Amino acid sequence: MSPTNLKISTGNDQNILEAKDIGTAQLINDQGKKILLQYVLFVPKLNRNLLSLPRLFKHTFSISMKNDYLAVVDIDGDFKLSAHTDNNLLELKNSSLFAINSGASYFSCVSEIDWHSRLGHPHHNYLSKIFPGSKEIECEICMISKMKHQPFESHLKTVSSVLESVHMDVVGPFATQSISGASYFLTIIGEFSGFKTIMFLKNKSDVISKVKLFKTEAEKQTQKSLKVIISDGGGKFNNQEFTEFCSDSGIIHHFSPPYTPQNNGMAERANKSIIENARCLMIQSKL
Numbered sequence: 001m002s003p004t005n006l007k008i009s010t011g012n013d014q015n016i017l018e019a020k021d022i023g024t025a026q027l028i029n030d031q032g033k034k035i036l037l038q039y040v041l042f043v044p045k046l047n048r049n050l051l052s053l054p055r056l057f058k059h060t061f062s063i064s065m066k067n068d069y070l071a072v073v074d075i076d077g078d079f080k081l082s083a084h085t086d087n088n089l090l091e092l093k094n095s096s097l098f099a100i101n102s103g104a105s106y107f108s109c110v111s112e113i114d115w116h117s118r119l120g121h122p123h124h125n126y127l128s129k130i131f132p133g134s135k136e137i138e139c140e141i142c143m144i145s146k147m148k149h150q151p152f153e154s155h156l157k158t159v160s161s162v163l164e165s166v167h168m169d170v171v172g173p174f175a176t177q178s179i180s181g182a183s184y185f186l187t188i189i190g191e192f193s194g195f196k197t198i199m200f201l202k203n204k205s206d207v208i209s210k211v212k213l214f215k216t217e218a219e220k221q222t223q224k225s226l227k228v229i230i231s232d233g234g235g236k237f238n239n240q241e242f243t244e245f246c247s248d249s250g251i252i253h254h255f256s257p258p259y260t261p262q263n264n265g266m267a268e269r270a271n272k273s274i275i276e277n278a279r280c281l282m283i284q285s286k287l
């Protein structure tokens with residue numbers, strides 16, 4: 001990357017964006033295949049990456065719709081990109097863009113508060129194990145998150161065996177995807193054992209397949225059957241496919257208000273730290 005002061009006009013000439021750097025970047029698709037992009041502009045005020053279609057291909061370029069929201073972009077017959085058609089834009093959900101030889105100034109200045117935020121707002125005791133001698137941070141997000149606690153009485157009966165009742169929650173989407181392209185995670189907490197399972201999801205719609213996977217494995221390993229699922233009433237759990245899965249498997253599905261693990265007996269304690277971290281991350285991401 002090398003410094004530039006290119007001006008880009010958007011919409012009308014009054015709206016000028018400034019590019020600060022120009023250089024080469026790598027676009028990596030969901031199969032891990034890479035292509036090199038030349039003349040990539042770094043525009044600090046843009047909050048998403050834009051690709052110029054005519055610059056992407058030499059010979060052939062095609063877009064085909066796989067279903068209502070998923071499209072596949074084929075570049076010169078040997079590079080494919082999966083895209084969602086959100087907001088009438090083609091959004092590359094599982095691809096990533098990396099600047100090559102990027103100036104160290106963009107990414108390397110990470111402070112204690114950055115680490116505290118990135119690690120899910122842990123207590124100072126945990127952070128000081130990673131960074132001995134670090135100062136205790138006054139984090140605004142932690143304060144907001146802790147203020148939101150409301151007193152709750154558990155109203156669900158206590159359980160006596162594993163898989164009798166599990167609490168589920170999906171957290172995300174996160175602005176930054178994981179290396180494998182996941183934007184969400186599903187937490188499953190056994191009310192009896194407090195055992196936590198975390199599964200990473202690329203799309204919200206993956207919830208049902210992950211829950212089925214969990215059910216098969218957990219039932220096989222424990223010789224018990226899953227009886228009650230407790231989740232919030234969000235669309236990820238409150239849909240026809242999930243309802244059919246529960247009724248076909250004889251599972252009772254309880255809905256609790258979102259992010260109130262206190263409604264959930266034993267899982268309350270197990271879930272508390274995950275939800276607290278998640279709540280911090282959601283406040284931080286302005287979700």
Ligand SMILES: [Zn+2]
Nearest residue numbers: 121139141142
């Ligand atoms: Zn914090």
